[in-house]
Amino acid sequence: MAAGGGALIIASAGSGLPSVGLVPRWLTTASHWTGRHGLLVSLREHVIYTVVAVLIAMIIAIPIGLVVGHTGKGSFAVAGFANAIRAVPAFGLMILLYVLVSPKIHFHGSIGWLVPRGAFASLVPVEAMLVVLAVPPILTNTYAGVRDTDPAVTDAARGMGMRPRQVVMRVELPIALPLMLAGIRSAVLQVIATATIAGFLPFLGGLGYQIFINGLPQINDPNVGYPAMLGAALVVAALAGVADLVLLGVERLIVSPGLARPTARTRLLRP
């Protein structure tokens, strides 16, 4: 078989789809990035969906994780809840929320540049689904980070006269930070990957729009079909890679240098 692009074109012929070799050209065509349904708009929407979901998930998960880790009460419920959530397919949850909740939302206006006109009723189920997805990794890692704090260290803090709140905020939180950030990282990666299915619902975009709405119905078209779908999918992968690197950088900046970064265990906690 011919090497490089030749091999790819032969392989693609077997699938009856336009060649994978067309993807680089599709991605480097300026007109595919600009315009109302261009990649830049989709990329911005994708980032907004992700950031909103992860922020809400952090607001929910971090306080609960800190309290459960500190008191040790409810740890069984936390682990059980996180595992149960992982078994629920995100796509099914999103469609269920869309069918149940969206008809009851009668707000059709826009909210600044964040939510376009008419999109709110579709956005609520998507964000709810993404939050449900993002809570377990952040929650379990925060909880595990606090729980695994050396008891000698918290005893010392108490001996110095710290109140329980101070022990949590000034001792356990900084020590749990590396593990917490690992949880946030895995939540971000999962949310970026899953936010592609937002494009499935009306009025919504994100990079999934390019895949499901633009691409899938005309998959055999060499311009807007398969090469465009795969191109947009590669942008999702690139976004995930960049987000991972940025969060690793944040971790370097805010984690106390005195704490060695745990790696082996944090990976396992990823669903």
Next chain:
Amino acid sequence: MSHAWQYFTNNQSQILTWLRTTAWLAVVPLAVGLALSLPAGWVASRYRWSYPPIITVGGLLYTIPSIVLFLALPGIIGTKILDPLNVAVALTVYCVALLARVVADGLRAVDADILNAGSAMGYTGRQLLLSVQLPLAIPVIGAGLRVAAVSNVSLIAVASTLGVSQLGSLFTIGNTTGDTAPIWVGLVMFVLLALVLDGLILAGVRLMTPWRRAVGR
């Protein structure tokens, strides 16, 4: 819920066909992935220089969003876009990415004293690996396998957005008809499938590690 039950009985044969496809998609990649991870993990645990590259490649593969793999595989291996094989191969990739590290860590975590005792008893290198080191790593490998199984099952649902016909199709049907019954049926079936797989792996680990029960752990 009675509405959902009625939907299930009315469409039983179709749903059971989908269940078979979905169960196949959940189990086969797991088995193939484990079979590939065992040698890869062993190499990573045995030869120190090979550990970082194997683990890094696994970590990178794991960050690829599933939809990217589902879409790219037809172009790479020449399957049709709706071929369930794309999903099976993609899930196998995720399994290996996750399990190679788990196997390597599990094998490395076995106490050196135990291995020394084994060689003092006359075990050859291969016997030591197969009848001492590997069995002792089973609980760790089993835990990784459970994570892989549950995450695979929920990834299968995503594949139905591209039209691959399986239990996830119940969600697309619910989306187009606005009926919650198929969606509930789909959610229940997916969760049950994940629970059953999880339970089977747990039971397998218990069966293969009788010494852990003997000391009452």
